Amino acid sequence: MSASRAIDVPRALPAEVDVIVVGSGAAALTGAFAAANSGLCVLVLEKSSYLGGTCAYSGGAMWLPGNHILERDGVEDDVETGLTYFRATVGDRTPRDLQEAYVRTGPEMVAFLADEAGFLADKMSFPDYFEAPGRAKPTGRAIGPTPIPSARLGAALDVLRPTAAADKFGRDVARAELHGGQSLIAQLLLALDGCADVDIRIECPMDSLVYENGRVCGVRAGRAEIVARLGVIVAAGGYDADDARRRSLQGIAGGGAASTPVGINTGDALDAFTAVGADIDLLEEAWWAPGIVMPTGRATFLPIVQGGIFVGTDGRRFADESLPYDRLGHELLEQVHRLGADATFWWVFDSRDAGAPGICEPPLVLEEFTADSEWFHTAETVKELAGKLGIDADTLAATVERFNKGAADGRDDDFGRGIDDFGRFFGTGNGSNPALIPLEIGPFRAMRLVLSDLGTKGGARIGTDGEVLRPDGQPIPGLYAAGGSAASVAGHVYPGPGTPLGSGMVFAYRAAKAMARARGGARTPEVATR
Structure with a gap:
């Protein structure tokens, strides 16, 4: 041929x-x-x-x-x-x-x-x-x-x-x-x-x-x-x-x-x-998306987030994590432009699932990550995890507490997670809002989050x-x-x-x-x- x-x-x-x-x-x-x-x-x-x-x-x-x-x-x-x-x-x-x-x-x-x-x-x-x-x-x-x-x-x-x-x-x-x-x-x-x-x-x-x-x-x-x-x-x-x-x-x-x-x-x-x-x-544009840094130093494509929250080094959320990936990527881009090209972000989630709560390409295999490395951390409590990430412990704990309270009520008063059909379509929660799942089960984990894309x-x-x-x-x-x-x-x-x-x-x-x-x-x- x-x-x-x-x-x-x-x-x-x-x-x-x-x-x-x-x-x-x-x-x-x-x-x-x-x-x-x-x-x-x-x-x-x-x-x-x-x-x-x-x-x-x-x-x-x-x-x-x-x-x-x-x-x-x-x-x-x-x-x-x-x-x-x-x-x-x-x-x-x-x-x-x-x-x-x-x-x-x-x-x-x-x-x-x-x-x-x-x-x-x-x-x-x-x-x-x-x-x-x-x-x-x-x-x-x-x-x-x-x-x-x-x-x-x-x-x-x-x-x-x-x-x-x-x-x-x-x-x-x-x-x-x-x-x-x-x-x-x-x-x-x-x-x-x-x-x-x-x-x-x-x-x-x-x-x-x-x-x-x-x-x-x-x-x-x-x-x-x-x-x-x-x-x-x-x-x-x-x-x-x-x-x-x-x-x-x-x-x-x-x-x-x-x-x-x-x-x-x-x-x-x-x-x-x-x-x-x-x-x-x-x-100035690309087909933006969140990405997770692998142990190789290269990033995977994270199109669907079904659990956990995104935070910056201030320990606070900055977006609806269930948004379609390009829209979520634009939110990350805004943070990068505000904080600088080398700003650090984390995907924080609990151990409710055996793996990471999202759809990634290629799929994330947690066993490939070394705990407490540059790209991945784990701890029994949210405050202990915050210390490993260099984030104020009280701030991250308050962020998780606020998110959990909203999840229990089926509401995200900060960013409206789960309002859009996209977030609900891929949601896996069993409450009134499937896009909202509380972070309650230790150990708690954090993966390094970066701004990725599918090309310029x-x-x-x-x-x-x-x-x-x-x-x-x-x-x-x-x-x-x-x-x-x-x-x-x-x-x-x-x-x-x-x-x-x-x-x-x-x-x-x-x-x-x-x-x-x-x-x-x-x-x-x-x-x-x-």
Whole structure:
């Protein structure tokens, strides 16, 4: 298959193709398949030794309202309701026509992948993230890839990026069956295998774009200069692994807290865009989330908090811990900006459960932590725990006491925990408010909490077909961006699960179809109203 050739003996790069795709995540491979399916000659360039990008770590959720999979699986949803919700949450931070292109194209792209690639997916039960008009209740409107046997990939399994648990934390993870983002990437690679003229390369970074006579006409990769007759789609992630840039642009420490592959997304795309005069936006933003520091010093992604409380070094809570992870991440970001990039936070919980009271990726294994280390502490009483954390004992004890009293009454008068449907959906308590569970059973524990993210949001500003724009709003001919390399259509917010993957895939799809139309023989993407 095409992906299998990526692990063959290195071959000379082609001198000329129709479309070059930079990156190999869900957006990149969707663009590559849409172009190849239209009869175009496609070259995929991947910087690292693995295919899949950050998507390979993910749950594979895609936020694409009104698609046929939701209808098949009994979810009442339509494009207009989804667009109402998206506009209500994003507002005017991104252009209205860009928002419409994303939401209205989603159903066509899903149908295209199902019909042309045999793509298998199912609804996911995961609520939208804001109480706003058009919110899908009670279980949201995300879809996710159906698990598939890894044997279908053959030798290409060796170049599919491992899960985060294996890749970042060294755990032994079986891959007899591929789930989530692993399945999504695998299904796209299998689709590309059926295309006539696709070349996929690993360990082949783009060094720069070739820009001549006011247009992008190819890329430089090592000693090679490859012509792209129709254009280049850059879907190569953001700059989440560039600590210096993140400290400068976002005011955060970095240091391995991002939940993305280590050392890969270093801002190469951003540098390439800047060199050809692209307009750049949203550099201050990311898909934020809480993270827990593991003994390796790297952070896990903590999307769901079901118990315990978050406190700073003052021993006080600062947010509703049951918020959707990006909203909770923004609360952490506010604290970081107020207290400094190196501020310390803790997740404090009791021993009611054997493990940590939340859903983490990869899952937390308490036995991996050394007690009273830099990242984890345990004590028989709250006051003793406070002493180990360097927090005033009376303050932390008062914070826990106040929280426990509210939990008993089913109320959080400080931050409203459990008011929103999201917190209640994942709550595990048996009282009147399932999101509130008192901290009563020793020993008490604390894990180091950090601001993490699923990647940065800043990149090239794009038009409705993913075309990269100049500061004057005019497109740079021959250049397209999608995924983490494009400024997100969602602006400052994260409307629902799967917005990063769903939007990235849509704009890469639209970019490929635009180039196919320029060549002749492809129809304009439909805008659904169902």
